[in-house]
Amino acid sequence: MADDKHTPPEVDRLTGIATTGHEWDGIKELNTPLPRWWLWTFYATIIWAIGYMVFYPAIPLISSHTVGLLGHTNRAAVQVELAKLETQRTIQAAGLANASFEQIKANPDLNRIALARGKAAFGDNCMGCHGAGGMGFVGYPNLADDDWIWGGKPEQIQQTILHGIRWEQSTDTRVGNMPAFGRTGMLKRDEIAESVEYVRSLAGLDVEKSANLAKGKEVFAANCASCHGDEGKGNQELGAPSLTDAIWLYGNSRAAMTEGLVNGRAGAMPSWSGRLDPVTIKALTVYVGSLGGGQ
Amino acid sequence: MTQPSAPVPYTDDDDIPLFAPTPKVYPQKVSGTYRRIKWGLLIVGMAIYYLLPFVRWDRGPNLPDQAVLVDFERRRFYFFFIELWPQEVYYFTGLLILAAIILFLMNALAGRVWCGYLCPQTVWTDLFLRVERFFEGDRRDRIKLDDAPWTADKVARKAGKHFVWLMIAWWTGGAWVLYFADAPTLVRDLATFQAPFTAYVWIGILTTTTYILAGHLREQVCLHMCPWPRIQAALTDEHALNVSYRYDRGEPRMSVKDAKRAREAEQPAGDCIDCHQCVAVCPTGVDIRQGSQLGCIQCGLCIDACDTVMTKIGRPTRLIAYDTDEAIMAREVGQTPTYKPIRARTMLYAAVIALVGGAMVYQLATRAFLGMNLIHDRTPLFVTLRDGSIRNTYTVRLINKRTESRQIALTIDGPTSVAMDVQGATPTSDWRPIVSVDPDTTREIRVLVTIPRSSLQSGTNMIRIKASDLFAGETVTIAENFFAP
Ligand code: SF4
Ligand code: SF4
Numbered sequence: 001m002a003d004d005k006h007t008p009p010e011v012d013r014l015t016g017i018a019t020t021g022h023e024w025d026g027i028k029e030l031n032t033p034l035p036r037w038w039l040w041t042f043y044a045t046i047i048w049a050i051g052y053m054v055f056y057p058a059i060p061l062i063s064s065h066t067v068g069l070l071g072h073t074n075r076a077a078v079q080v081e082l083a084k085l086e087t088q089r090t091i092q093a094a095g096l097a098n099a100s101f102e103q104i105k106a107n108p109d110l111n112r113i114a115l116a117r118g119k120a121a122f123g124d125n126c127m128g129c130h131g132a133g134g135m136g137f138v139g140y141p142n143l144a145d146d147d148w149i150w151g152g153k154p155e156q157i158q159q160t161i162l163h164g165i166r167w168e169q170s171t172d173t174r175v176g177n178m179p180a181f182g183r184t185g186m187l188k189r190d191e192i193a194e195s196v197e198y199v200r201s202l203a204g205l206d207v208e209k210s211a212n213l214a215k216g217k218e219v220f221a222a223n224c225a226s227c228h229g230d231e232g233k234g235n236q237e238l239g240a241p242s243l244t245d246a247i248w249l250y251g252n253s254r255a256a257m258t259e260g261l262v263n264g265r266a267g268a269m270p271s272w273s274g275r276l277d278p279v280t281i282k283a284l285t286v287y288v289g290s291l292g293g294g295q
Numbered sequence: 296m297t298q299p300s301a302p303v304p305y306t307d308d309d310d311i312p313l314f315a316p317t318p319k320v321y322p323q324k325v326s327g328t329y330r331r332i333k334w335g336l337l338i339v340g341m342a343i344y345y346l347l348p349f350v351r352w353d354r355g356p357n358l359p360d361q362a363v364l365v366d367f368e369r370r371r372f373y374f375f376f377i378e379l380w381p382q383e384v385y386y387f388t389g390l391l392i393l394a395a396i397i398l399f400l401m402n403a404l405a406g407r408v409w410c411g412y413l414c415p416q417t418v419w420t421d422l423f424l425r426v427e428r429f430f431e432g433d434r435r436d437r438i439k440l441d442d443a444p445w446t447a448d449k450v451a452r453k454a455g456k457h458f459v460w461l462m463i464a465w466w467t468g469g470a471w472v473l474y475f476a477d478a479p480t481l482v483r484d485l486a487t488f489q490a491p492f493t494a495y496v497w498i499g500i501l502t503t504t505t506y507i508l509a510g511h512l513r514e515q516v517c518l519h520m521c522p523w524p525r526i527q528a529a530l531t532d533e534h535a536l537n538v539s540y541r542y543d544r545g546e547p548r549m550s551v552k553d554a555k556r557a558r559e560a561e562q563p564a565g566d567c568i569d570c571h572q573c574v575a576v577c578p579t580g581v582d583i584r585q586g587s588q589l590g591c592i593q594c595g596l597c598i599d600a601c602d603t604v605m606t607k608i609g610r611p612t613r614l615i616a617y618d619t620d621e622a623i624m625a626r627e628v629g630q631t632p633t634y635k636p637i638r639a640r641t642m643l644y645a646a647v648i649a650l651v652g653g654a655m656v657y658q659l660a661t662r663a664f665l666g667m668n669l670i671h672d673r674t675p676l677f678v679t680l681r682d683g684s685i686r687n688t689y690t691v692r693l694i695n696k697r698t699e700s701r702q703i704a705l706t707i708d709g710p711t712s713v714a715m716d717v718q719g720a721t722p723t724s725d726w727r728p729i730v731s732v733d734p735d736t737t738r739e740i741r742v743l744v745t746i747p748r749s750s751l752q753s754g755t756n757m758i759r760i761k762a763s764d765l766f767a768g769e770t771v772t773i774a775e776n777f778f779a780p
Contacts, residue, residue: 131674131675132674133672135674135678136675142675142678145680147681246679246680246682247681292688292743
């Protein structure tokens with residue numbers, strides 16, 4: 001705009017629009033004000049910003065910030081959401097806690113919730129040893145097959161999870177003992193070799209032609225049958241695996257079998273009672289049963 | 296800002312200015328054939344838009360009974376007897392292609408039919424103009440009112456107009472959200488302030504845009520915002536019917552008296568009396584006598600205006616008419632004009648429409664109502680069982696697109712002695728496992744497949760799982776790998 005109120009502003013000849021009076025190298029600036037709607041929107045955003053600063057946390061201070069009249073924080077908002085979620089989970093948990101395994105199995109809703117919670121808990125706590133999907137590793141049982149060392153009924157699985165295996169801190173833990181026959185001198189070297197061949201014959205694995213199976217049978221009857229049974233079928237009460245099926249926790253090579261006999265086997269599993277709540281353990285039981293081997 | 300003085304006319308030496316200020320358009324009331332057609336289409340179009348959400352369509356229990364519904368929660372789109380799932384959105388691609396080609400075909404035959412009669416921008420603007428005329432009077436009164444100082448009367452008229460505009464705009468937004476939820480319920484919830492917040496937000500957005508676009512921007516949308524006029528200009532040709540001023544008949548322009556005199560003296564005389572009626576009624580403020588142009592939405596209102604004038608002065612009507620450039624040029628040199636609606640371009644468009652439309656109808660008609668996906672468990676890939684046999688586990692997803700619950704039997708085919716355990720299934724009398732799938736849902740089940748080691752080769756083996764609807768007889772078969780150590 002021209003500074004002097006009394007001189008009329010210069011008007012551009014082509015467009016008929018007044019100039020601002022600014023000039024650069026002979027080029028003059030037209031005085032084209034901002035569109036009204038734009039200006040009003042701009043003012044509205046300023047008002048909004050002031051309101052926002054009054055009501056919400058806005059200005060950083062040295063060690064904190066202004067809190068705003070509403071006292072809003074995102075952290076608190078998340079807490080509210082989480083509390084809501086927790087309420088819902090509590091309701092679901094009560095449903096699970098009060099239902100028997102049969103009831104859970106028969107009720108699709110409960111079953112779905114149990115599987116979902118079980119799956120999450122498995123990923124957090126069990127997968128490190130038993131592998132994804134319970135696939136297992138050498139020394140860590142596969143949970144998806146149909147072989148169970150300590151039993152595959154829901155109650156048995158639950159018991160195992162609750163108290164663990166050979167877990168000394170738990171008084172109810174499952175204890176079974178595969179002695180170190182070789183190391184302690186209970187069996188001699190050739191007796192061990194003979195019993196290995198005999199067990200291989202029970203399991204239908206290949207046997208050395210020269211093997212003395214009759215001798216092996218004798219050794220087996222005297223030392224192994226008390227836990228593994230006369231025919232090597234195993235005993236879940238004692239956690240003694242069947243020696244006649246296709247599943248071998250430590251593999252079925254001669255070396256692996258010999259090692260078991262010489263040094264014994266005593267894999268341990270922690271007790272989870274106290275670390276996981278009962279509902280989570282129940283859900284885990286349902287999930288583990290669903291992997292394929294549940295009875 | 297100071298009031299600008301009138302621009303000094305520029306001479307040849309001056310540069311032509313880049314921008315011209317936008318004059319406000321005050322379309323005048325008009326009546327005639329095209330105006331009637333436009334009112335008719337307006338009423339039908341708006342009736343469909345506002346009432347369609349309330350049309351009911353029975354789909355059986357537990358399913359929405361709204362004929363047209365976009366259901367985001369269940370992720371379904373319902374259109375009368377058609378129900379689309381998210382994986383079928385390609386139908387919309389088809390619809391978009393169809394819409395584009397139909398637009399091209401309309402354009403090749405009769406120009407901007409879409410703009411002039413059907414485009415929501417035109418239809419809503421028409422309605423808003425009607426409201427404006429109700430409160431502020433016809434063209435002359437409106438110009439006068441805008442120039443007049445603010446009086447109570449002016450305030451009342453303007454306020455009334457904007458109020459009714461806002462009500463229409465609000466109703467437009469209100470109808471929009473009804474397509475996304477059960478309409479009667481939503482109307483009740485909206486009225487009692489129980490509706491979801493997003494519903495109010497959307498109504499707000501559409502109220503604003505309708506009010507601004509139809510009330511304030513009007514022809515500016517067509518001139519500056521819409522891409523179609525540009526595309527249309529590139530697509531049109533001399534055979535397309537366009538609203539045209541028949542300059543062969545209209546020029547030279549002269550008054551009725553002069554024309555009479557000229558005719559008696561056997562001098563050339565045009566029919567156009569330069570009364571500017573065609574310009575006065577034009578909703579975009581263009582002068583059609585300057586030829587086809589971007590600003591003309593081809594609404595035909597200038598035809599009505601000019602016809603009225605021609606009738607009054609006793610000359611034949613349709614000085615402005617739907618005509619082709621070809622015909623006008625032919626008449627100018629004394630040839631008989633020809634109209635060729637069937638030409639390579641229109642045939643091509645029609646063929647594409649038939650092709651895409653046909654493909655879509657075929658797809659819809661032969662659409663499967665039973666679907667199955669097989670997902671092989673990766674961990675573990677296989678499990679050795681006690682007796683040495685091998686088990687693979689699959690997640691089977693059964694998709695029931697019918698509106699009734701269905702009993703699906705699963706059977707398996709594969710290496711000798713293949714056995715299948717379907718978790719959660721009930722066996723039939725012939726021991727086929729049966730899975731029931733609720734109406735309009737997907738159900739996932741785990742299937743354990745066991746095969747004796749002796750019938751397997753190491754690595755990859757094949758199985759086929761077949762799902763058959765026990766009653767409707769529909770079947771789906773999927774082949775999948777079975778892994779062995
Ligand atoms: S130019 Fe665009 S907005 Fe205007 S009427 Fe045509 S299609 Fe509608
Ligand atoms: S020139 Fe005629 S047809 Fe074109 S927009 Fe104006 S009134 Fe409608």
